[in-house]
Amino acid sequence: MADPTATRVRSVFGSWDAVVLLALVLVAVVGAVTVDGAASPRFWRFVTLEAIPIALIALPLTLVVITGEIDLSVASVLGLTCVTVGQLWLWGVTSLPLVIAVAVVLGALLGAINGLFVTGFGLPSLAVTIGTLALYRGLAYVVLGDRAVANYPQSWTTGAIRPIPGTVIPWMILVVGALAVVVGLVLHATPIGRSLYAMGNNAEAARFSGISVGRTKFWLFVVTGAMSALAGVFWTLRFASARADNGTGLELAVVAAVLLGGVSIFGGRGALLGVLAAVALLGTLRNVLQLAYVPANTLTIVTGSLLIASVVGPNLAGRARERLRRRRAIGGPPVTTATPNPGEET
Amino acid sequence: MMRSGTSRPRVASSGVLAALAALAFSVSACADDGTDSNGTGQGGTATSIKEGLKIAFLPKQVNNPYFDTSDNKGGKVAVEEFKGSYSQTGPSEASPSAQVSYINTLSQQGTNVIVVSANDKDAICGALNEARQAGAKVVTYDSDTNPSCRDLFINQATADGIATSQIKLISEAIGPDGGEIAILSATANATNQNAWIEMMKTELAEPENSKLKLVDTVYGDDEDQKSFAEAQALLAKHPNLKGIISPTTVGVAAAARYLSGSTYKGKVQLTGLGTPNQMRAYVKDGTVKSFALWNPADLGYLAAYAGASLASGMITGKEGDTFKAGKLGEFTVGKDATVVLGDPFTFNASNIDQFNF
Numbered sequence: 001m002a003d004p005t006a007t008r009v010r011s012v013f014g015s016w017d018a019v020v021l022l023a024l025v026l027v028a029v030v031g032a033v034t035v036d037g038a039a040s041p042r043f044w045r046f047v048t049l050e051a052i053p054i055a056l057i058a059l060p061l062t063l064v065v066i067t068g069e070i071d072l073s074v075a076s077v078l079g080l081t082c083v084t085v086g087q088l089w090l091w092g093v094t095s096l097p098l099v100i101a102v103a104v105v106l107g108a109l110l111g112a113i114n115g116l117f118v119t120g121f122g123l124p125s126l127a128v129t130i131g132t133l134a135l136y137r138g139l140a141y142v143v144l145g146d147r148a149v150a151n152y153p154q155s156w157t158t159g160a161i162r163p164i165p166g167t168v169i170p171w172m173i174l175v176v177g178a179l180a181v182v183v184g185l186v187l188h189a190t191p192i193g194r195s196l197y198a199m200g201n202n203a204e205a206a207r208f209s210g211i212s213v214g215r216t217k218f219w220l221f222v223v224t225g226a227m228s229a230l231a232g233v234f235w236t237l238r239f240a241s242a243r244a245d246n247g248t249g250l251e252l253a254v255v256a257a258v259l260l261g262g263v264s265i266f267g268g269r270g271a272l273l274g275v276l277a278a279v280a281l282l283g284t285l286r287n288v289l290q291l292a293y294v295p296a297n298t299l300t301i302v303t304g305s306l307l308i309a310s311v312v313g314p315n316l317a318g319r320a321r322e323r324l325r326r327r328r329a330i331g332g333p334p335v336t337t338a339t340p341n342p343g344e345e346t
Numbered sequence: 347m348m349r350s351g352t353s354r355p356r357v358a359s360s361g362v363l364a365a366l367a368a369l370a371f372s373v374s375a376c377a378d379d380g381t382d383s384n385g386t387g388q389g390g391t392a393t394s395i396k397e398g399l400k401i402a403f404l405p406k407q408v409n410n411p412y413f414d415t416s417d418n419k420g421g422k423v424a425v426e427e428f429k430g431s432y433s434q435t436g437p438s439e440a441s442p443s444a445q446v447s448y449i450n451t452l453s454q455q456g457t458n459v460i461v462v463s464a465n466d467k468d469a470i471c472g473a474l475n476e477a478r479q480a481g482a483k484v485v486t487y488d489s490d491t492n493p494s495c496r497d498l499f500i501n502q503a504t505a506d507g508i509a510t511s512q513i514k515l516i517s518e519a520i521g522p523d524g525g526e527i528a529i530l531s532a533t534a535n536a537t538n539q540n541a542w543i544e545m546m547k548t549e550l551a552e553p554e555n556s557k558l559k560l561v562d563t564v565y566g567d568d569e570d571q572k573s574f575a576e577a578q579a580l581l582a583k584h585p586n587l588k589g590i591i592s593p594t595t596v597g598v599a600a601a602a603r604y605l606s607g608s609t610y611k612g613k614v615q616l617t618g619l620g621t622p623n624q625m626r627a628y629v630k631d632g633t634v635k636s637f638a639l640w641n642p643a644d645l646g647y648l649a650a651y652a653g654a655s656l657a658s659g660m661i662t663g664k665e666g667d668t669f670k671a672g673k674l675g676e677f678t679v680g681k682d683a684t685v686v687l688g689d690p691f692t693f694n695a696s697n698i699d700q701f702n703f
Contacts, residue, residue: 037454046450150468157472239442241469248441290451296408296438 016262017274024281031288038288045168049161049238051283053078053231053247055176055276057254058261059183060224062275065258066187067217068200068267069118069125074228075250076136077110081232083140086149086242096156103229110136111225115218133251140244149242160237172234179227184272192216200267256303257282260310282306396658399430401650402452404462406489407440411623411703412642413463416488420646421461427672428654430458442469453477459653461646462496463488471495483656487649488642497656497663499684500649502640505538507689508593509545511638512617513555515692516589519615519635524557525588528580530601530618532568532594542593561587566597573600581610592618598637602628622693622701629698641691642703648674648687 032039057074064071081103088099110132117128164171187193199206199213207213236242261278263270282303289299403421405413417434425432435452437444442465450473452460460482464470467490474484474495484496493499516527529546531539543563550558561584566573573596581587590605592598598618602625605611611633620637628634651671661667667679677685693701 037456040454042450042454046447046454050447148466148468161472235443238472239446239466239469240472241442241466243442243466243469245441247443249439287447287451290435290448291454293433293435293455296436300438 017271017277020261020274020277020281024277024284027281027285027288031284031291035288035292038291041168043287043291045163045170047280047283047287048169048173050287051279052170052172052176053235054250054253054257054283055279056179056231056234057224057228057250058257058275058279059176059179059272060220060227061254062258062261062263062270062272063183063187063196064125064217064220064224065263065265066196066200066267066270067213067220068203069217069220070129070255070265071111071114071125071221071224072129072251072255073110073114073132073136074224074254075247076133076140077107077225077228078232078235078247078250079244080110080136080140080143081107081229082236082242082246083144083149083244085233085236087143089152089242090149094153096159100230100233103233104226107229107232108222108226111222111228112218114225115221118221119214119218137244137248140246144242144244146244150240152237152240157237157240160234180272180276187272196220197268200264200269202268253282256307256310260306262310265311278310394658394660395428395430395651395654397429399425399428399458399654399657400456401425401430401432401459401461401653402455402457403432403434403646403649404436404445404448404452404460405434406436406445406463406465408434408436408438412621413488415701415703416642416646416649420643420648421650422646423643424647424650424672425654428651430650430654432650440465442466445470446473449473449477453480453482457482458657459483459485459650461485461487461649461653462491464491465489467491483653485649485653485656487645493682497683498652498679499682500645500652501684501686502645503688503690504686505541505545507686508619508638509542509549511690511692512542512591512593512619513546513549513558515617515636515638516591516615517555517558519617520558520588522557524559526559526561526584526586527589527591528562528564528584528587529560530573530576530580530590530592530594530597531563531565532597534565536568539593546591558589566592566594566600568594568596570596570600573597574604577601577604581608581614587614589615589617592616594618595620595624595639598634599624599628602633606631606633619690620693621703622698623703625693626698629693629695636692636694638690638692640687641701644674644691645687647671648677648685652677652685 037043057078061071061074084106085099085103088102093099114125114129114132117123118125160172161170163169164174187196195206195211195216198209199211199216203213232247235246239246257279258275259265260282261270261275263275285302286299289302401421403417405417407413421434422432436448445462445465446469449460449462449470453476460474460477462470462474462484464486471492471494474491478484478497485498485500486496487500488502490496490499517524520527529543531543533539547560549555550560562580564576564580566576573592577590577600580590590601592601598616598620601616601618605614605616606628611631616634617637619639621639625634625637629636648671651674652669655661655669656663661669661679663679663683665679665681665683668676670676679685
């Protein structure tokens with residue numbers, strides 16, 4: 001479309017990444033200047049450690065949300081993976097690669113169940129994954145109950161959080177970075193990526209233009225499950241403890257990052273850079289505020305407000321633009337589409 | 347701009363609503379606790395505790411009445427006595443990973459003593475040890491970590507102390523004539539419950555308790571309804587029953603609710619381990635004369651003094667170390683770097699209104 005409105009809309013939303021990045025820099029700089037300890041390497045080590053599992057899950061979830069679906073079961077997949085790692089260790093499995101392989105395959109299977117219900121039976125992903133959120137967490141309790149499995153070899157636990165030589169930043173961030181490059185390339189530089197946006201905007205039209213919507217979405221759920229499982233292995237080793245309640249509520253943190261990163265919950269819009277910046281922003285902000293002695297209750301309010309702002313902000317901006325467009329269209333043909341969610345591009 | 351129907355956006359937006367609602371719920375859980383405990387500031391006894399120590403309490407979660415009592419009514423009082431700087435911080439949900447984040451923050455803030463109740467004995471170990479390497483002393487209270495991750499554990503009560511106090515309370519309630527008693531426990535394989543019951547049997551074998559006869563032990567599985575039904579069944583089965591001991595907070599509250607609404611009220615005595623908020627009504631209506639639990643305020647008070655003694659270099663936490671804890675007197679470090687608060691605290695009609703947890 002060579003429509004100037006569409007171009008303007010695109011440029012505004014193209015800059016949402018920049019807005020989040022700017023906010024991240026702002027928080028980091030203001031924090032470093034005003035809060036004692038927020039400039040130290042240790043501070044960034046802790047922020048990174050917290051961000052790694054969230055980023056691992058946010059990467060595939062971004063793609064899922066762009067296609068107009070959602071997966072709320074990610075934290076429960078993580079929890080079930082944790083107890084599986086624990087159970088394998090109890091059974092005497094001492095090969096870490098084997099443990100990781102089993103965990104990732106399990107995660108992929110759990111994701112496949114989500115994908116089957118959504119694409120095979122055509123059920124709404126919100127309903128399906130709220131169901132499996134409870135189901136997978138329940139299974140985790142069946143496996144370990146209220147027990148915890150600890151006592152992993154130290155090479156496993158310290159290995160998971162070992163810093164990059166010469167720094168204090170954990171090496172796992174390199175894995176996250178590599179995966180981010182892959183996901184980013186797929187999303188922004190391949191026909192597959194374009195097809196994800198297409199099905200998020202209009203699944204019907206995408207189908208008619210030859211995109212296998214069902215199969216693509218199915219595999220996105222599988223990948224999300226596998227990545228959540230990878231995050232689960234990291235979680236287990238980082239905390240040296242496998243419990244059925246590991247990561248409870250983490251899905252909210254991940255969804256918050258994806259939405260704050262500028263991915264539309266309605267699908268069809270968003271970029272990976274914004275999401276990664278949002279993961280970093282949320283983690284940095286929380287740690288800075290914590291260092292500044294802000295109590296937990298206030299922290300929750302801040303995170304909640306940010307999430308609301310990330311949903312409402314673009315919406316209001318879109319509405320303002322729509323009004324502007326109408327005013328300009330006076331004299332022209334009447335505007336018929338008063339969409340509640342303007343700013344959507346095709 | 348082609349859009350196929352509106353079903354997807356509507357479904358998705360309800361997802362946003364669900365997420366926002368969940369956040370709103372967690373926000374609404376915040377309650378401002380009026381920390382009005384005024385430090386007496388008379389100190390003076392423990393003169394060699396350094397002034398200006400930064401002591402932080404990290405409970406399992408904030409907004410929890412039990413920990414607000416131990417921290418703000420106990421720990422804070424102690425810290426003000428030795429002129430340190432007190433803070434309570436922690437996650438709003440009782441999760442180990444959230445606690446780790448707070449331990450990291452406390453370490454960066456240069457906290458001298460971290461007093462923590464562990465949400466998981468292993469999961470917070472790494473963070474605690476990193477904080478210790480950075481110079482903090484770690485004292486656990488209420489719920490311990492692996493001994494390798496902390497300097498001292500303040501244990502609220504020993505099995506022996508609990509058993510002795512339970513038998514003493516039921517004996518006092520029933521009176522000198524004695525009679526049949528029964529125990530309403532949690533689950534049949536609960537380790538601590540069974541240890542206490544064994545200790546109670548030993549205590550009952552003592553000559554001064556010869557008039558008390560244990561006739562039954564039943565299990566309410568720490569479920570309210572089941573405990574209620576088990577209490578009911580006990581009285582039907584043993585018409586001469588004079589007293590019930592329920593060393594679990596769920597069991598003792600359920601049994602009290604049954605007794606208070608039955609003809610046995612005041613005739614069959616009940617004691618156990620309970621919390622003042624759950625038991626207040628039954629103490630006031632005469633169903634229960636007294637029950638026990640540790641005093642969380644004393645627990646926090648002792649933990650603060652223990653931590654300050656460690657940070658001041660007065661003790662190292664090895665077995666046999668002794669230190670003074672203000673109004674509570676002198677304590678000795680026992681095996682596994684553990685300090686025992688003492689015998690359980692007895693709650694009755696005269697003191698129950700001073701407690702809110």
